[in-house]
Amino acid sequence: xxxxxxxxxxxxxxxxxxxxxxxxxxxxxxxxxxxxxxxxxxxxxxxxxxxxxxxxxxxxxxxxxxxxxxxxxxxxxxxxxxxxxxxxxxxxxxxxxxxxxxxxxxxxxxxxxxxxxxxxxxxxxxxxxxxxxxxxxxxxxxxxxxxxxxxxxxxxxxxxxxxxxxxxxxxxxxxxxxxxxxxxxxxxxxxxxxxxxxxxxxxxxxxxxxxxxxxxxxxxxxxxxxxxxxxxxxxxxxxxxxxxxxxxxxxxxxxxxxxxxxxxxxxxxxxxxxxxxxxxxxxxxxxxxxxxxxxxxxxxxxxxxxxxxxxxxxxxxxxxxxxxxxxxxxxxxxxxxxxxxxxxxxxxxxxxxxxxxxxxxxxxxxxxxxxxxxxxxxxxxxxxxxxxxxxx
Numbered sequence: 001x002x003x004x005x006x007x008x009x010x011x012x013x014x015x016x017x018x019x020x021x022x023x024x025x026x027x028x029x030x031x032x033x034x035x036x037x038x039x040x041x042x043x044x045x046x047x048x049x050x051x052x053x054x055x056x057x058x059x060x061x062x063x064x065x066x067x068x069x070x071x072x073x074x075x076x077x078x079x080x081x082x083x084x085x086x087x088x089x090x091x092x093x094x095x096x097x098x099x100x101x102x103x104x105x106x107x108x109x110x111x112x113x114x115x116x117x118x119x120x121x122x123x124x125x126x127x128x129x130x131x132x133x134x135x136x137x138x139x140x141x142x143x144x145x146x147x148x149x150x151x152x153x154x155x156x157x158x159x160x161x162x163x164x165x166x167x168x169x170x171x172x173x174x175x176x177x178x179x180x181x182x183x184x185x186x187x188x189x190x191x192x193x194x195x196x197x198x199x200x201x202x203x204x205x206x207x208x209x210x211x212x213x214x215x216x217x218x219x220x221x222x223x224x225x226x227x228x229x230x231x232x233x234x235x236x237x238x239x240x241x242x243x244x245x246x247x248x249x250x251x252x253x254x255x256x257x258x259x260x261x262x263x264x265x266x267x268x269x270x271x272x273x274x275x276x277x278x279x280x281x282x283x284x285x286x287x288x289x290x291x292x293x294x295x296x297x298x299x300x301x302x303x304x305x306x307x308x309x310x311x312x313x314x315x316x317x318x319x320x321x322x323x324x325x326x327x328x329x330x331x332x333x334x335x336x337x338x339x340x341x342x343x344x345x346x347x348x349x350x351x352x353x354x355x356x357x358x359x360x361x362x363x364x365x366x367x368x369x370x371x372x373x374x375x376x377x378x379x380x381x382x383x384x385x386x387x388x389x390x391x392x
Contacts, residue, residue: 004384005357031291036250037276039083041083042333043057054341055339057089057093059100063100064333066078072280072281074280074283075110077151078102080151084343088339102146113148113184114151116139118155120135123156127161131157133174137178149224150179150183151183151185151227152185154186159199160195164201165200168215173218173219182222184226187199188252189228191317194318205230220244224247225270227252228251232253236249240269243267257275257306274321274324278308281364307361308361308364312324312355321346323351326355327355331365331366331367331371352378
């Protein structure tokens with residue numbers, strides 16, 4: 001099977017698919033690591049709501065995708081940045097998403113943790129510490145009331161207002177003293193969200209880490225773990241080794257996840273990753289290999305997914321959601337390539353063509369003929385006509 005794809009040199013090149021779809025396990029029994037997939041939302045393409053104003057969500061397709069993740073054994077990290085939270089998905093939509101997903105999780109026995117932040121505040125204004133705490137409390141109460149674990153998301157409002165690590169300590173201390181069950185903290189690097197630069201009170205990562213760790217050690221009994229997304233393997237390992245034994249490190253490193261999850265002689269990372277949305281079948285099979293200490297199989301399964309992940313998360317990193325949804329479209333989890341806030345336009349057709357090749361390399365095009373046709377649809381939208389393409 002062949003398709004003509006554009007490359008970086010503006011040339012059209014014939015590409016022959018490997019068509020070697022790898023057989024990944026479909027069972028949901030892995031236990032050596034705890035793994036949350038930050039799941040995307042499916043836009044409603046027939047809504048009259050304007051995408052530039054956020055658009056609407058196709059709830060059934062969105063929940064069906066979550067059921068597929070639970071079936072593979074993943075927990076769902078709900079209403080996070082992968083779901084375009086704060087980047088098209090409003091708090092009002094996030095509330096409905098959390099409520100619906102929590103209900104689905106109870107029905108199928110799936111693990112769920114949901115983001116609680118401060119995005120109901122006007123992000124263009126400064127807010128007092130008390131207002132930020134109140135906003136967090138509102139969202140934490142909402143998440144807990146629906147039976148979901150809480151992920152304390154990094155707050156843009158707090159990053160804008162806080163002048164020192166002490167202010168972060170005051171806010172997080174107030175929240176952690178109130179939560180009903182241990183939460184997951186969230187440290188999202190500026191490559192994912194530039195407005196979070198200097199989080200924990202310092203632009204120096206080592207000083208920020210010290211401030212974060214001080215909070216974790218003070219409230220270890222209220223913290224299940226921390227997700228960090230700095231795309232810095234060494235810093236994650238350093239922080240992981242400084243955590244209390246009871247606190248998990250959830251890697252958010254979409255570049256180095258195989259090594260970090262495998263771990264070393266001291267500790268390993270669990271995971272809360274956006275890339276799992278795109279590579280879930282491979283990741284689930286890799287975790288099953290770890291269950292039997294078959295690190296060779298684990299590495300062999302995940303190695304081909306890394307070039308795909310690094311491409312999806314290339315700069316500007318915050319545009320990664322486009323590649324995640326494109327993978328869902330290629331593999332038939334949704335019938336269109338439309339996104340909340342029109343974010344399908346955040347990546348070039350050249351980027352998407354290369355993504356197609358890397359997904360084929362990783363054996364993650366589950367229905368190759370369908371994937372070719374859908375790649376064709378996107379190419380035609382870029383002015384590459386059907387006559388240019390060839391299928392065999």
